[in-house]
Amino acid sequence: MSFEELEHTADVLMRVRGATINEIFADAGRAMFHVMYGPCEERGIERRLSLEADNLESLLIDYLSELLFITEVENTVFCTFDIDVRGNRLSAVLRGEPFDHARHSGGTIVKGVSYFGLEIVKEEEGYVVEIIFDI
Amino acid sequence: MLTGINRLGDLEWEVPIGYVPDMRVPGRFFLSRALAETLEEGAVRQLANVATLPGIVKNSLAMPDIHWGYGFPIGGVAAFDMTEGVISPGGVGFDINCGVRLITTPLTEADLAGKKRELIERLFAAVPTGVGAKSTMRVSNKDLTGVMVDGARWAVERGLGTEVDLARCEGEGAMPGADPEAVSAKARQRGVPQLGTLGAGNHFLEVQVAREIVDPEAAKAFGVTEGQVCFMVHCGSRGLGHQVATDHLRALEGALAKYGIRLPDRQLACAPIASPEGRAYYGGMVCAANYAWANRQVIMHETRKVFANLFGIDYDEMRLIYDVAHNVAKFERHDVDGASMEVCVHRKGATRAFGPGAPGIPREYAAVGQPVIIPGSMGTSSFLLRGTATAMQKTWGSTCHGSGRVLSRTKAKKEVRGKELREHLAGEGILVRAHSDSALAEEAPEAYKPSREVVRVVHEAGLSNIVARLEPLGVIKG
Structure with missing residues (x-):
């Protein structure tokens, strides 16, 4: 379960690995919030989310786009992502804290999640996906 | 050096049909040998991918700030036939109508002496910036509809600027064809609290000095003189635009099969211009573009107030030179093989650069061409240029939009420490x-x-001509 930022001149390219699809989705969320805010601590915020899409890749983009919407309008920063993906349906429990200018200004705004090159690939020991975030 | 591309001249290169499968027209880009050394193969492939889209006219183009993005390359320009062609959010980007405006003041650098720090602090307090920035304005949902339809005019009618400002914006600060119904409730929710905020990333509010005048005749027409203090606003349509792009990209991606469109990159998702999906994207994109013009108008207003209070100058002495969009799709008439033709021009990280006498530019600039504003990166020069007849012939009246990145943010962070840089x-x-x-x-x-x-x-x-070089004196970073 991990994410790493790869070289990309214009945007942010993240490689996310996980033993399961649930881990991929959880770490993709973690990676995006890392780009936007830096450090995060659980401080009592909990939010539930359910989504459905035609395929896993679209589900991943819809889920990350929904997180962008929620963080902006609800002023929340999430640090943990409990994900349950069954087929092309997702239910998530997100935990985090209220946005705090003093501690969360070290990152940058993610404008969108790109479809470019996005493919969840099955490997011997799990899954990997590369995601471009427009910043 | 990349293989499979042809050099057509000193600064012009061609990507021939066949570079990627299914190209309908060749690609063409403008680059010096020095800049070609940092050209990414991925960017050329993206330029070629655009050439596969239905109804593309003449060439898939890229300006010299070309680099690897998603969908279109950054710096990409392409025009599409209004009946056979498509419209694509991938040719506009998530930050719809990201753009720049440049304003002169009656001050010289010497007038700022001893007050520069205070000026920057006051501007930082007056213009909300960065991640999580919220507007100090009270905007209702009804107001937001007005913003999305009327653009900069909405702000001017509320006293946030003057009528003269509108004449000095591309399209007078609003595009026709706004469809508020094509803007989701989510996009509205994001737009309401953010009007008049700068955003983050490469967006900025910068105080500059016109250091060098290169073209005195055009500089006179634009009203800029050597040594004059100016300010520049670089930002876009904020969360509202990001959400409009996200929503419609999803809808268009789902409609590809319906229109039998096969794509090399799903980020190029598109639909025929006249289809319900294409029209809905256009109408929503126009709303976001108009929001961005209102946004820059509000930021300019707040900045003018700070200058007026601190230096005792009149609000009206701060003259807007022009406001340009560099992420947008527009319906324009162009000359194609001797005949006038309406096309949908996508500019993604490219600036309109209409030449002398072109329709749609302010009358006062008709003889010299429209002002083109190219923001520098932090600490480097910005440029004021003018549009040309060559741009009208070669690039649908388009030019570059900025400097273009060469270093990833991970590398930049490794090599540069923010505090030391400051x-x-x-x-x-x-x-x-x-x-x-x-x-x-x-x-x-x-x-x-x-x-x-x-x-x-x-x-x-010849895609645009340098009029003046501006150096930064102080920057408010998003």
């Missing part, structure tokens, strides 16, 4: 104010192609 720039007389030093490192001048070289290429290729 202190170094202060040593050069450039005051930088941001919420965090780490965000500064990502935007270090080293992370960008030299803007001088990019601008030199468009000047020598």
Whole structure:
């Protein structure tokens, strides 16, 4: 379960690995919030989310786009992502804290999640996906 | 050097049909040998991918700030036939109508002496910036509809600027064809609290001095003189635009099969211009573009107030030169093989650069061409240029939009420390104010192609001509 930022001149390219699809989705969320805010601590915020899409890749983009919407309008920063993906349906429990200018200004705004090159690939020991975030 | 592309001249290159499968037209881009050394193969492939889209006319183009993005390359320009062609959010980007405006003041650099720090602090307090920035304005949902339809005019009618400002914006600060119904409730929710905020990333509010006048005749027409203090606003349509792009990209991606469109990259998702999906994207995109014009108008208003209070100058003495969009799709008439033709021109990280006498530019600039504003990266020069007849012939009246990145943010952060950068720039007389030093490192001048070289290429290729060079004195970073 991990994410790493790869070289990309214009945007942010993240490689996310996980033993399961649930881990991929959880770490993709973690990676995006890392780009936007830096450090995060659980401080009592909990939010539930359910989504459905035609395929896993679209589900991943819809889920990350929904997180962008929620963080902006609800002023929340999430640090943990409990994900349950069954087929092309997702239910998530997100935990985090209220946005705090003093501690969360070290990152940058993610404008969108790109479809470019996005493919969840099955490997011997799990899954990997590369995601471009427009910043 | 890349293989499979042809050099057509000193600064012009061709990507032949066949570079990727299913190309309908060749690709063409403008680049010097020096800039070609940092050209990414991925960017050329994206330029070629655009050439596969239905109804593309003449060429898939890229300006000298070309780099690897998603969908279109950044710096990409393409025009589509209004009946056979498509419209694509991938040719506009998530930040719809990201753009720039430049304003002159009656001050000289000497007038700022001893007050520069206070000026920058006051501007930082007056214009909300960075991640999580919220507007100080009260905007209702009804107001938002007005913003999306009327653009900059909405702000001017509320006293946030003057009627003259509108004439000095591309399209008078609003595009026709806004469809508020094509803007989701989510996009509205994001738009309401953010009007008049700068955003983050490479967006900025910068105090500059016109250091060098290159074209005195055009400079006179634009009203800029050597040594004059100016300010520049660079930002876009904020969360509202991001959400409009996200929503419609999803809808268009789902409609590809319906229209039998096969794509090499799903980010190029598109639909025929006249289809319900294509029309809905256009109507929503126009709303976001108009929001961005209102946004820059509000930021300019707040900045003018700070200057007026601190230096005792009149609000009306701060003259808007022009406001340009560099992420947008527009219906325009162009000359195609001797006949006038309406096309949908996508500019993604490219600026409209209409030449002398072209329709749609302010009458006062008709003889010299429209002003083109190219923002530098933090700490480097910005440029004022003018549009040309050559751009009308070769690039649908388009030119570059900025310097273009060469260093990833991870590398920039490794090589540059934000605090040291801030202190170094202060040593050069450039005051930088941001919420965090780490965000500064990502935007270090080293992370960008030299803007001088990019601008030199468009000047020598004739796509626009340099009028003046502006140096930064102080920057509010998003």
